[in-house]
Amino acid sequence: MPEKIMIEKKVLSENDILAQELRKKFQEHSVFVINLVSSPGSGKTSLLEKTIGQLNDKLNIALVAGDVQTENDANRLIKAGGKMVRPIVTGGSCHLDASMILKSIEQFDLAKIDLFVIENVGNLVCPSSYDLGEDMKIVLISTTEGDDKPLKYPGMFRRSSVMIVNKTDLLGFSDFELHTVKENAKKINGQLKVFELSCRTGDGLPKWFDWLVEQVAFKKSDNW
Amino acid sequence: MHELSIASSIVNTVIQEVKTRNIKSVSKIGLKIGALTDIVPDSLQFGFAAITKNTELAQTKLLIEIIRVKGYCKKCQTNFEVMEFIFICPNCQSNDINMNQGNELEIAYIEADE
Structure with a gap:
């Protein structure tokens, strides 16, 4: 006679335990942590190059760049002036998990970091299930993609706190409509904060920089 | 295709249960x-x-039960089923919605021969 045994255990409980460990470590040193996600080619690395260029003097920024293969993204970030950059080559895996981040921070002194950026693998599906101990997920989408992407990938847009629309300089060259993408995103997640910018022309970047600096200061404050 | 990683997490957990x-x-x-x-x-x-x-x-055998997405409107306190992932209150049209269920990813039970 078969017996039914109740387990009621999260499938990713191991990852969640490590993510909580990470969150605690970041919290101890008041490090603000973002998990940047997007499709391949939306401009994650470009945005981070610009961010390093502008904020390197103000903030101590550490970055880990996940890629399926090559350390190209990490090399671009170093070239842009990144002082603390580590690649994570997943060797085929479509997402980063908490154990990879835990391993990567061994090489950093968290006490000397204000902002920790995780550039996830370009993918809007798989990374959404894996908590990396971040304060927030930020989803990037560009105007050369479909403006219905939030509806196609609701999991990621629901779990993100911020949506950045990149490549606004190319608006009008495709059928992508800014108001449509925002409408679609708000249907999935009404609380999503939105930035519109172009890494190429620099349009809209100052608002993003200011907000990021504010968030870092907020994490260090007693109100966090 | 992270289902392979998920499958492998399931296997690890179940094998541990089998042992203990x-x-x-x-x-x-x-x-x-x-x-x-x-x-x-x-x-x-x-x-x-x-x-x-x-x-x-x-x-x-893997028996998968899909849990539907349910929301709670913070504005008018309505509980509702979220259809097609549109988090908008059917009662007051607010988009300030908490998610009550639909995020689950858990091993509920195993059926075992002692």
Whole structure:
């Protein structure tokens, strides 16, 4: 006679335990942590190059760049002036998990970091299930993609706190409509904060920089 | 295609349970998967079959229960089922919605032969 045994255990409980460990470590040193996600080619690395260029003097920024293969993204970030950059080559895996981040921070002194950026693998599906101990997920989408992407990938847009629309300089060259993408995103997640910018022309970047600096200061404050 | 990683996490957890509870064989694994987890049941079945081939779980069946997404309107306190992932209150049209269920990814039970 078969017996039914109740387990009621999260499938990713191991990852969640490590993510909580990470969150605690970041919290101890008041490090603000973002998990940047997007499709391949939306401009994650470009945005981070610009961010390093502008904020390197103000903030101590550490970055880990996940890629399926090559350390190209990490090399671009170093070239842009990144002082603390580590690649994570997943060797085929479509997402980063908490154990990879835990391993990567061994090489950093968290006490000397204000902002920790995780550039996830370009993918809007798989990374959404894996908590990396971040304060927030930020989803990037560009105007050369479909403006219905939030509806196609609701999991990621629901779990993100911020949506950045990149490549606004190319608006009008495709059928992508800014108001449509925002409408679609708000249907999935009404609380999503939105930035519109172009890494190429620099349009809209100052608002993003200011907000990021504010968030870092907020994490260090007693109100966090 | 992270279903393979998910399948492998399931296998690790179940094998641990088999050891600690001294179970002879597992005939079924009952999973609860929220509709918003972006997990494709067929891919998960495929991944599970692939990694358990020629192992003690080769004959084990995965039973997947999909948990629908439910929301709670913070403005008018209405509980409702979220259709097609549109988080808008059917009563007052507010988009300030908490999610009550639909994020699950858990092993609910196993059926075992002692």
